[in-house]
Amino acid sequence: MASICYSSISVLFPPNSSNPNKPFPFPPKLPYPNPFPSLRTSKIRAANSSSVQEEHYMSIDNLHRFVDLNMGKWTGSFHQFDGNGNLLQKINTRLSASSYGEDELISLIQTLYIQQPQSSTSVSGHDEEPEWAEYKIKETNMFTVDKYQQIGFFPKERAYSLRYLTAGMLETVLRQGVLGEDDTGEESPKNLKLPSRRPSIVCENCLYSQEKDRRARAFHIMDPRGFIDMLVIFLEDRGDGLLFHPSLGNMMVRILPFLGKWEGHSVTKRSGVYGSTITEADTVALLQMDDKNKLVQVCACLSKCINQNTIVVKG
Numbered sequence: 001m002a003s004i005c006y007s008s009i010s011v012l013f014p015p016n017s018s019n020p021n022k023p024f025p026f027p028p029k030l031p032y033p034n035p036f037p038s039l040r041t042s043k044i045r046a047a048n049s050s051s052v053q054e055e056h057y058m059s060i061d062n063l064h065r066f067v068d069l070n071m072g073k074w075t076g077s078f079h080q081f082d083g084n085g086n087l088l089q090k091i092n093t094r095l096s097a098s099s100y101g102e103d104e105l106i107s108l109i110q111t112l113y114i115q116q117p118q119s120s121t122s123v124s125g126h127d128e129e130p131e132w133a134e135y136k137i138k139e140t141n142m143f144t145v146d147k148y149q150q151i152g153f154f155p156k157e158r159a160y161s162l163r164y165l166t167a168g169m170l171e172t173v174l175r176q177g178v179l180g181e182d183d184t185g186e187e188s189p190k191n192l193k194l195p196s197r198r199p200s201i202v203c204e205n206c207l208y209s210q211e212k213d214r215r216a217r218a219f220h221i222m223d224p225r226g227f228i229d230m231l232v233i234f235l236e237d238r239g240d241g242l243l244f245h246p247s248l249g250n251m252m253v254r255i256l257p258f259l260g261k262w263e264g265h266s267v268t269k270r271s272g273v274y275g276s277t278i279t280e281a282d283t284v285a286l287l288q289m290d291d292k293n294k295l296v297q298v299c300a301c302l303s304k305c306i307n308q309n310t311i312v313v314k315g
Contacts, residue, residue: 058145058153060104065155066140067108069208070097074215076236078114078173080193083228088193091115091177094132095236107141114173116180133176135169152267158208166202167195167221170232195230196223213238252293259287263302 058066074095080088092115101107113132138144145151151162171194175183178192188194195202200222208215219232262285267278282302290296 058142058151060142062153062155063104063142063145064106066145066151066153066160067099067106069155069158070108070110071099072097072238073240074236074238075241076234078177079233079235080174081231081233082193083230085231088230089174089178091173092130093173093177093234093236101141104142107139109139110137111135112137112169112173114176116176117178117182119181121181131180133172133180135172135176137169158210159206161203161205163201163203166204166219167197167199170195170202170219170221193230195221198224199229200224200226252289255289255295259289261286 074097076093076095078089078091078093080090082088094113094115095110096113097108097110099106099108112135114135116131116133118128118130138148140149140151149162151160153160174192174194175189179189183189187197202219202221204217204219206215206217214235214237217234217236221229221232223229264283264285265280266283267280284300284302286296286298288296288298
């Protein structure tokens, strides 16, 4: 199941403000530079049912746009957080994306490269070139986008969300990037948190910067019980240049611009062997900090859901 949300932000108010008409006192310039410049689009607005439904379907034209958006070489960094937001690992990565085929037969192929740490058996005093492990990502084409990946693509906003079996890929990144050649294949290596072998869901959401050729790909992994297992972010720049890990200090300052009330529209698609179901609804999400500096998120459905069923009849 994949849920694609199209959102807009409203006026923000502090949680305990005595004056509801006074806007939230954000500083004109944050004291720490934002590593994700203008990832939110300048004119995000709630879309009506028909426009969202048209845009979220992966037509041949949209598939070509999606391929073009992902093409090229990407230099990045991988950040792993636990369910409480504590940083666990940082790993250097590279990604190479190309395509083959034409029209409705076009396919996107991607290869991820993970920088390995220096082996414990390396000769001391010798600076070796870093080794890179290779991982082939499942290709994307007209068949996979709907059948397996369930991509929700917003070409104007340069954003997409998808759901597919990525727990194995994320485990490979962690094993190769943290253990490298010293990996003994243990199911639960010491001091390394791996994704659940049987996650209930793994979702990816990607936003591209409006100011530079940068993107953030965020994953959330839920364990079989439905609780957040871990959060993962790839921060990537297109090209071969060096990308320095962003400072992750003072997360409170970084989260302030995202507090407030978000209104939008969601499209949820459930697919199965005998057909699929699409459900749409107007939504609202309220993000606030409580008196213990914990983020509180409240989500609600504002309007009656619109259901559309597609049934596959076998002769």
